[in-house]
Amino acid sequence: MGGLNVEAVTHAWGARRALEEVSFSVARGQFCALLGPNGAGKSTLFGLLTRLFTPLAGGIVIAGHDLARNPQAALQRIGVVFQQPTIDLGLTVRRNLLYFAALHGLSGRRAEIRVMAALDRLGMAERAGERAGALNGGHRRRMEIARALVHRPAILLLDEPTVGLDGAARAAIVDHVHRLAAEDGLTVLWATHLVDEIRPPDRLVILHCGRVLADGKAGEIGGADLTGRFIAMTGAAP
Amino acid sequence: MNITPDRHLFTPQEPEVRYVADPDGLDGDVDWKAACAFPNRAVVALSAILQREALRLLGQQGRLFAALVRPLVWLFVFAAGFRAALGLAITPPYQTYITYEIYITPGLVGMILLFNGMQSSLSLVYDREMGSMRLLLTAPLPRWWLLTCKLVAGSLVSVLQAYVFLAVAAAWGIRFPPGGYLAALPAITLAALMVGALGLVLSSFIRQLENFAGVMNFVIFPVFFLSSALYPLWKMAEAWPLLRDVCAVNPFTHAVELIRFALHAQLEPLALTVTIVALAVFGAGAIWGYDPARGLAARKI
Numbered sequence: 001m002g003g004l005n006v007e008a009v010t011h012a013w014g015a016r017r018a019l020e021e022v023s024f025s026v027a028r029g030q031f032c033a034l035l036g037p038n039g040a041g042k043s044t045l046f047g048l049l050t051r052l053f054t055p056l057a058g059g060i061v062i063a064g065h066d067l068a069r070n071p072q073a074a075l076q077r078i079g080v081v082f083q084q085p086t087i088d089l090g091l092t093v094r095r096n097l098l099y100f101a102a103l104h105g106l107s108g109r110r111a112e113i114r115v116m117a118a119l120d121r122l123g124m125a126e127r128a129g130e131r132a133g134a135l136n137g138g139h140r141r142r143m144e145i146a147r148a149l150v151h152r153p154a155i156l157l158l159d160e161p162t163v164g165l166d167g168a169a170r171a172a173i174v175d176h177v178h179r180l181a182a183e184d185g186l187t188v189l190w191a192t193h194l195v196d197e198i199r200p201p202d203r204l205v206i207l208h209c210g211r212v213l214a215d216g217k218a219g220e221i222g223g224a225d226l227t228g229r230f231i232a233m234t235g236a237a238p
Numbered sequence: 239m240n241i242t243p244d245r246h247l248f249t250p251q252e253p254e255v256r257y258v259a260d261p262d263g264l265d266g267d268v269d270w271k272a273a274c275a276f277p278n279r280a281v282v283a284l285s286a287i288l289q290r291e292a293l294r295l296l297g298q299q300g301r302l303f304a305a306l307v308r309p310l311v312w313l314f315v316f317a318a319g320f321r322a323a324l325g326l327a328i329t330p331p332y333q334t335y336i337t338y339e340i341y342i343t344p345g346l347v348g349m350i351l352l353f354n355g356m357q358s359s360l361s362l363v364y365d366r367e368m369g370s371m372r373l374l375l376t377a378p379l380p381r382w383w384l385l386t387c388k389l390v391a392g393s394l395v396s397v398l399q400a401y402v403f404l405a406v407a408a409a410w411g412i413r414f415p416p417g418g419y420l421a422a423l424p425a426i427t428l429a430a431l432m433v434g435a436l437g438l439v440l441s442s443f444i445r446q447l448e449n450f451a452g453v454m455n456f457v458i459f460p461v462f463f464l465s466s467a468l469y470p471l472w473k474m475a476e477a478w479p480l481l482r483d484v485c486a487v488n489p490f491t492h493a494v495e496l497i498r499f500a501l502h503a504q505l506e507p508l509a510l511t512v513t514i515v516a517l518a519v520f521g522a523g524a525i526w527g528y529d530p531a532r533g534l535a536a537r538k539i
Binding site: 050051072073075084085086088090099107 | 278279282283285286287289290293294297298369370372373374375376377378379380530531
């Protein structure tokens with residue numbers, strides 16, 4: 001029930017096919033990396049998963065809820081971190097999260113508790129009162145991940161969440177999100193074009209030109225050299 | 239490759255799920271179930287969106303100030319210079335000869351609403367606000383409600399700015415009957431919603447705008463100048479009847495007339511009807527434009 005199912009999803013932008021019968025499923029508590037070079041269709045897939053637009057064909061089931069038939073129940077179960085930051089820089093971290101909590105129907109004491117719990121989970125509790133604009137890139141991203149957890153979703157979707165971050169901040173975020181999957185049973189779909197964010201036990205789906213090229217355990221797909229394997233498959237520099 | 243051997247710690251635990259459904263016990267609460275019902279969630283979301291808009295406005299006082307400079311320059315400079323050139327006959331709602339400043343003030347209120355409505359809706363087209371719109375649209379609420387919240391929030395800011403402008407004008411001696419200020423509230427609100435809805439429709443259809451100047455040239459200026467904001471329609475008919483006809487079908491003309499009559503504590507039924515119908519049409523257009531099956535899908539985001 002807590003997992004994600006993508007079934008034969010097809011989408012096009014005008015004449016250009018962005019996704020061609022993409023199917024995969026992620027079990028509850030699994031960290032699934034969606035690896036693909038730029039232009040592979042990752043962002044299109046994220047747009048479909050968050051129902052910014054609907055696919056031409058195929059279906060998406062989120063934690064047992066069909067996104068087309070029961071969009072609100074499905075959206076209630078996902079937390080999203082978009083590639084571009086979506087933060088009110090002028091407001092405090094706490095305010096940013098409270099706003100999002102309210103969009104999910106949480107208010108008052110309940111919202112305060114959830115917001116602080118989510119910030120605490122990402123090690124950001126002491127920054128609750130800071131203006132979001134004063135945070136560095138890594139902390140902004142952590143804030144956005146905390147925000148995506150406020151309504152306690154079953155599935156966390158992250159679209160290239162480490163773009164623009166330095167090495168240490170990247171490692172910290174990769175680590176945090178792996179822990180969320182392992183310790184909290186959160187289902188994670190992590191889109192990236194960076195092989196070094198993926199660990200051998202992770203589930204791995206490789207997307208290229210809108211098609212699934214490989215689907216399995218990262219360690220098994222890549223063997224000792226996932227980078228080399230990825231380049232060989234896609235002809236792209238990672 | 240950067241995979242270290244101790245990563246087995248993070249092996250996904252498929253059968254052994256340690257996910258705690260309700261760690262803080264908040265969900266066990268019966269009230270929580272009621273709080274999840276649609277009307278409650280919808281109201282919570284609306285008040286949060288209004289609050290966010292208010293906090294943003296407070297955070298950028300410059301925005302309020304900047305929005306006032308434009309109409310005040312028109313009022314103090316343009317109107318003062320123009321009053322000598324333009325003779326105004328007594329037409330409803332006026333019962334006596336009026337100064338040009340009195341004539342132009344409702345039009346400038348309309349200008350505030352127009353600029354603000356376009357700015358708040360069309361800022362969605364730019365990346366800066368697109369992110370917050372994406373966030374908004376992933377909320378588990380119906381699209382039409384989320385768009386309504388966005389529209390109401392933007393319109394309330396417009397109404398506030400319009401009243402600050404009226405206060406400055408009153409301090410300058412450009413005054414309306416006291417009851418007019420009260421009667422104008424629903425009129426200005428309705429006009430703000432109508433213009434904001436137009437902005438939402440445009441934001442869903444326009445793929446990209448290089449900058450705000452494009453909106454000024456192709457939307458704001460035509461809408462503003464082809465209306466009764468600056469000159470009465472009968473005056474325009476003297477110059478060119480076709481121009482008058484174009485102005486007469488412009489919904490913005492009716493929004494301005496609605497405000498003009500309301501400021502003199504009168505109701506103009508035609509203006510009211512046209513403004514409401516235009517709001518309904520633009521609102522429906524926005525809901526259609528933001529339908530996940532099209533609209534935003536047409537723009538790669």
